[in-house]
Amino acid sequence: MEKRRSSPDTPDSSASLSAGMDEEYDVIVLGTGLKECIISGLLSVDGLKVLHMDRNDYYGGESASLTLKQFWKKFKGEDEPPASLGSARDYNIDLVPKFMMANGQLVRVLIHTDVTKYLQFKAVDGSYVLNKGKIYKVPATDVEALKSSLLGFFEKFRAKKFFVYVQDYEENDPKTHDGLDLRKLTAREFFEKYSLSDEVIQFVGHALALYRDESFYNAPALDLVLRMKLYAESLLRFGGGSPYIYPLYGLGELPQGFARLSAVYGGTYMLAKPDAKVVFDDSGKAIGVSSEGETAKCKKVVGDPSYFPGKIAKSGKVVRAICIMSHPVPNTNDSASVQIILPQKQLNRKSDMYIFCCSYSHNVAPKGKYIAFVTTTAETDRPEAELAPGLKLLGQVDEQIFDIYDTYEPLESGSHDNCYISKSYDPTTHFETTVEDVLSMYTRITGKILDLSEKDLNQASAADE
Amino acid sequence: MATPGAGGNLQAKLVLLGDMGAGKSSLVLRFVKGQFFDYQESTIGAAFLTQTVAVNDVTVKFEIWDTAGQERYHSLAPMYYRGAAAAIVVYDITNTESFTRAKNWVRELQRQGNPNLVIALAGNKADLASKRKVETEEGQSYADENGLFFIETSAKSAQNVNEVFYEIARKLPKAAPAPQPQGLNLNAQGRTQPKRSCCSTS
16 A cells, blocks of 8 residues: 655654644554554554554553453452452453464464564463363374373274374365365265264364354365364474463563554554544544544544444353462363363353463463463353353362453444454454454455465564574 | 573663653664764664673673654553663753653653662763753762662763663673573474374375
8 A cells, every 4th residue: 555654753753753643644543452453563564654542541452461450450449459369460361361373373473573572472281172071181183182081992093084184184285185175075074974973073173173153064174174284283383282372471462562563663652542532524434533632634543343333233242250269270280371162062052161271380470370261152141150161160269250241343344434443352262263353454454465374474484583 | 681591691671761852762773883863763663673792701682672652652561661671761961851751761660660670870962061951960869869870871972872781781690580481482483394193194
């Protein structure tokens, strides 16, 4: 779109003193949640002039990580958390907890933008799945499937063949397809070929391929296979017990990292703008953002749903229990960090439930403390009660708080009104859907597709130093 | 945090703070590249600059973070301070306002709660003596009261610029706490190709 500016705003350049509300921008971004910060960073790197505002006086919006003091204030309305929970500043409690696939899209975006420089990550210890009331380590390869007590004796051998097919499958190499056209064959037909039991299909679909409902059965099997391969490749990448990684000090570091990227490329940051409001012209197109009596002009406005009343529709309700514990989640081999997926069929529900646990090993809690989250899409009028099967797996907890919120999505794409609105964060405990939304927004805003392909990735790594 | 490396090597994150126009970027550029421009524009896209100095058998590799303009509307993120081993708070000796705000930045740093942080207070633009508004004694006595290391510098004439960084490098090993847990660096990791296990057949 616009060309790269040669003279950016810099802190010490006298020419830049005016970059403020009286300027005209290419894009104004509202809200400093992760999605908005990634977009802001990508657009600034593209050379667009970006103003980024937030109504809060802190970064992160819904994707912030809170100290225990902030957390207590938000959920309990009290200033001082109990001393028994340890040092309040050693806590970084995510509002929307998620793990990153080590080889997934978010890691690609981080490497593509070099934001990895600002962050440190650690592998997540375990990835588990619920089956008949018990939790099992998710087997991701043929070898693990043979070892897993999740599978019965005869199932193991059928599953092994299935895993070997998936591991060997290369989309561009017909020799590996064994005569199957996965673009046409449905997942259901694919499973039938290997006579997989319903239980195997459940963990393959929900814990490996990370589907959130049963619609994948009737979709082409290719997507399933690519998702399974992503899981297996991510598992190998850092040699941990799970395919997931997580930043030290919590997810709140991610929006800050992308905000810094945006600032380094000339983006202007204004926090604590509680009255920031989109301004429209007579034809209903967004033309700027006003705050404290001033209006900054722009061509496009980007932001989270909370800044666009009237342009969003409710898409669901998320219910989450946030627990502070003094022990790891039982039956996870003392994992200091773990994800457990509870497939919907196991609970007779329509949507999956997710357990996410993190601790001092990722610097999000004091030594000896664990933060566990149980999350799902609310399906009834008593959402707290729906979490019971997940909470049961945690054992004794020191503190427990429920958070229930509506999720929203935009009514329009942005092409008519210049408003590019992100979707609320879903209940999944991974980022794959988050990045999909960001990539879609980026394309709608710029008309370009962000190339995160393998070749691009290797170039980015090679260019580093 | 200053992180011990192999032998007598330390790696240390150093953050710059101070008013717009005090000369933060100019100090870094003078130190790292030996350059000075009257109208400085920082390199676009520079995440941070690195420079290694050797003092008393110890080499210190500084990872120097500039504010990228995020101080302008008080929007520096907590990440900026996270893990910093040292900070240079810069003010302009010809501007009393910038000295007042330097004190605010020092308080902000103290709020971060890292008792081992080495803080230098730099009164910059010392070459503009005729326009001086902040006396050397004022800077020195504020620094003494707050346990900071004080020096007057000129990025333009290079006066005392290296000295700031060398003095910090001297203080770091004494202040360096036990190393923090280190995480993965995503870029540094080789990309493992999915391997097939030895016993798989197809």
